[in-house]
Amino acid sequence: MTCPMVAETKLIRPRLPAGLIDDPDRLALLDRSQDAPLTLVCAPAGFGKTTLVSQWLEQRQPTHAWLALEARDNEPALFWTGIREALARIDPHFDRRHQGLFQALAQGWEDDPVDSLVNALSDYARTWQAPQRLYLVLDDFHQIHNPLLLNQCQRLFDLAPALLRVVVVSRHEPPLRRARHLARAQALLVGCDQLRFSESQSRRFLHQRLASPVDEARARSLHRQTGGWPAALQLAGQVPAHREAPVNGQSDAPMLSDYLLEEVFGQLDDELQQFLLAMAPLPSFSEALANTVRQAGDSGELIGRMRQHRLLVWHLDGVADGPPWYRMHDLLRDWLLARPQAPEQGRRQRLAAARALADTGLVGDALELYLADQCYDDAERLLPMWLAADVQPVHGDLLQRFPAAFRRQSPALAVVTALFHFFEGQYDQVLASLDHADRLWAGSDQTPESTLVHIGLMLRCPSVRLSGRHQDAATLVRQLEQGLESSLAEDQSQLRRWALYTLGANAFMEAELGQAERYLRAALDDARHWRDERCLLRCLVVLVPALLHRGEVDRAATEYRTLAGWLRDAARDTEAQSLLAYLQGLLALEANDLVNARQQLERAWALGSERLTPLDQLYLLFALFRLALIDHRDAEALAQVARMTSLHRRLDNPWAYNVPAPEALRALVAWRQGDASALVRWSQQPAETEARPRFCVLHESLLRLAGSLLMGQPIDEPLALLQQAAAQGDNRLLLGRLQVLAAQHSWYREEAQGQAVALLAETLDEFVPMGAVRLFLDEGVLLEPILRACVARNQGRTSAQAVLRQGGDAAEAPAPELDSALLSDISSREREVLVLLGSGLTNKALSERLGISQATVKSHLSSIYGKLAVANRTGAVARARALGLVS
Structure with a gap:
């Protein structure tokens, strides 16, 4: 042959x-x-x-x-x-x-x-x-x-x-x-x-292979759509960027459509083609679901053939440890959905798929299919199950998918509306939507679905409190606690752990930190058991600050490391990354790792300034304010206060957050600049306790005590009352701040300096071993004389030395040899600067007080540091006092 x-x-x-x-x-x-x-x-x-x-x-x-x-x-x-x-x-x-x-x-x-x-x-x-x-x-x-x-x-x-x-x-x-x-x-x-290409490879590929430039956002979008499939990436990239429709179908990407038709779909036999068309409406499918949708029993064989041919079907983990699930490549699925198909056959298959998905527990997917076919009654019946499964909405356009007339008459959609308003920080609108749901239930013979009732109650509790209605909040909290004991049974575990989280967050706002931790621990245990990463993350966002306010900085860091390890999937989400960076920033701030604190907090803001809820944004801005204050960045601190004020105006409710009001924060900045009058004026104004949560009231009361102390007014009685209130809620960090304030008050009454040293030593030995050094460092050079007295009198010596070292001065370290000629060369103006440094004035305040530029102030400071052989302000003041240069 x-x-x-x-x-x-x-x-x-x-x-x-x-x-x-x-x-x-x-x-x-x-x-x-x-x-x-x-x-x-x-x-x-x-x-x-x-x-x-x-x-x-x-x-x-x-x-x-x-x-x-x-x-x-x-x-x-x-x-x-x-x-x-x-x-x-x-x-x-x-x-x-x-x-x-x-x-x-x-x-x-x-x-x-x-x-x-x-x-x-x-x-x-x-x-x-x-x-x-x-x-x-x-x-x-x-x-x-x-x-x-x-x-x-x-x-x-x-x-x-x-x-x-x-x-x-x-x-x-x-x-x-x-x-x-x-x-x-x-x-x-x-x-x-x-x-398949990584995101960076996709970006390079598009830049090199396409005639017209592709911006970063479009490159990311194309990578996400194609899953890094090179041919699809190039063909999809040919679609003009101004088109907003997804890359699918003949009209949007004819080259991609032809490619799929000729090279993928056209190579299959008719049986596999029909199977792909039947599965296209499903975001994911299993053998059993495919059999149900097709009303046939051969789906396993067809799936096997698809996997053998390595078609664009991806294998997924089993649902609830069940059989394997699969999903198509997004582009292939989009293209199949655009293919012509007999209308009745397609609708019948989609509705069968929706019922099967709901029975499987994939409620969100079932809801999407019902809405796509305008089956609004069926979709509404799924809402309680969807809310219980997801807790927070993941479909931004869900409400608009229902007709307006239907929305007005649906109590379930009223609860969903309240949920959307809650995540936007519109607390009055939350309550209005929930009231509308109650009226709809009252006007019909329909029994309210228990899931909707419990979710409504969980939304009411924080919304009422954040709207400044504390008495109503207390009543709702009792109802929620009763629900935990009765109607929120174990088979409603998802609702139960979110109810525990709600009670924990409420207890934190009321400065009941021990109770807050107990509720949050119960929620966390349940969230870990059921691998509910969203609930775990929200609990962590409250638990870490609660532990920090109890002074347990090291334990807070340990809890963060342990629990963050459970957040592998959630941590891929931008919002979750932002919240985790925020918590890392808080921990670094309390540990006096200011460089890391700034990196983490600024990263949190860059990631989450548009994705976080307004309440999360406000607390993040307060952390940035604290950092700026510590770093003596006064302009930055005031800018953060301005951001907080602007955000609050958008929320349109009383100041009912866990941080002092903006006017108090601005007065604090002025005090740090050497102008105590603003704090004094603010402290003399009547306290607004009605709209404020108890946590905020207590911390504003601390600032008012500082204002009274500046005026020379007696503070013994209000100090004792505030200490009692802090102790009741296990708010140990606030209690520590009050003890430091009491020690300073005693120190400046010279006959009570021994009492001041004893009180500060006791506070040091309680908090420093827990890592809470920031409590003492926040007082700056004003606390330094008492710290040095603790070292000299051997009371709290080790803890006092640790704080002094953290502040930039080693109390026990031998002083370096100083050049006597340099010491004698310290000018009268430099001595004047040293005296003012001891008052804690910033560079700006120093320049205003001395009538010189800030550049000249920095020049004086640089000269002083060199002559005294120190590295910073605290060291300069301490060394000058030790040498008798200033009193």
Whole structure:
């Protein structure tokens, strides 16, 4: 039999496209092929398989033969002739020595072509012309399905001599015994996961391959849509950026549509095509769900065929430890949904899928399908289950998907509306929506669904308190506590843990920190058991500050590290990343790691300034205000207060947060600048206790005590009352601040300095071992004389030394040798600066007091630090006092 000719184009490695990404990591995937007799590069059409192999050969330059296969190569004679011609291109000696090698395929010959090829290659390997490695690339191997030919190929791969390396490029894994090769480390598999582009690779690919520039936001969007599928990425990128529609269908991306039709969908038999169309409405599906939707029992077989062909169907973990689930690539699914289909058949399948999804617990997906088919009554019936499952809305346009008339008459949608208002910080609107739901229930014979009632109660509690109605809040809290004991049974675990979180957050606002921790612990235990990362994160956001306000800084850090480890999936979300960075910033701030605190808090704001709830934003801004105050960045501190004020105006409710009001914060900044009059004026105004939560009232009372102390007024009685209130709620950090204030009050009454030292020593020994050094550092140089007295009198000595070191001065460290000439050279103006430094004035306040520029102040400070051999303000004041330069 005469062997047919082989087209020249089948033997030539494809030319590499212009603008190809030179990615060492992707090329390194194939470097391991040097040690593996068989390499399988398997992925659906358009994943860049052939391009990657060709690029690797171009860069590494190994000796290789290339054969591009097609459907007609299923005939063994054609296949092995192609192999012969490809090998002949490597070395003419090989072709001349083995001219009769493939004649074994002629009719009547009994020789096995594989044995003949293996023997010929082994013989060739012993010649001086042979390379160390010879690569044989079989491109488009998915065209080969002849059982006889596949069996021959398997024998070739099993018996290949050390010289030969076979690279199989295919759209799906061929039916070979690759498991045995993999187990023996004799095969390398490069699949979709290795071939798909990362976000950075997608960005580079778009910049290099597209004619018009693509901005960062569009590059991210295209990467997210395509999942890093190279061909889809390029074709989708051709769509004009101004189009807002998703990249799907004929109208949006004709090139992509043609590609999918010709290269993916068109290659399937009719049965698989119909299966894909039936599954397209489903975000994900299992074998059982597919059978239900199709009303057939062969879905498992069809799924198996899809996986065998490595179509764009991704395997997912089982739901509730059940059977595996699958989902299509987003682009393929979008394209299928745009395909014409019989309307009634499509609707019937979608409604069957919605019912099956709801029964499985995938309520959000079922809700989407009902709304898509305008089945509003069915969608409304799912809302309680959806709210109980998700707690917070994930579909921003959910309300608008229902007709306006339907929304007005639906108590369930009124509760959903309240939920949206809550996350926008519109607390009055929350209460109005819940009142509307109550009226709808009262005007009908419909019994309120218990889930909606409990969610409404959980929304009312914080909304009433944040609206300044504290008496109503207390009543609602009692109702929620009663619900925990009765109607919120264990089978409503999701609602129960959120109710516990709500009570914990409320207790925190009321400065009942011990009770807050108990509620939050119960919620956290349940959230960890059920792996509810959203609830766990929200509990952590309250628990860490609660522990910090109890002075337990080290324990708060430990709790954060432990619980943050459970947030693997949630931490991928931008809002979650922002909240975690906020907590890290708080912990660093309390630990006096100010550089890290600034990095984390600024990262939290950059990530979450638009994604966090207004309440979260406000607390983050307060943390940034504190940091600016500590860093003596007065302008920045006032800017944060302005942001807080602007945010509060947008919320349109009384100041009912866990931080002092803006006027108090501005007065605090002025005090730090050396102007105590603003704080004095504010402290003399009537206290607004009605709208404030108890936490805020207590901390504003501390500032009022400071104002009274500045005026020389007696503070013993209000101090004692505030200490009692702080102790009742286990608010130990506030209690510590009050004890520090009491120590300062006693110190400046010279007859009570011994009492001041004893009180401060007791406070130091209580809080410093817990990591709460910020409590003392916040007082700056005003507290330093008492700290040094503690060291001198050996009362709280170790803790006092730790605080002094954190503040930049080592009390017990031997003073460096000072140049007496330099000391004598300290000018009268520099002595004046030193005196004012002891009052805690900022550079700006110093410049105003002395009538000089801030640049001149910095020049004086630099000179003082050099002459006193210190590094900062605190060290300068301490050294000047020790040397008697200032009193």
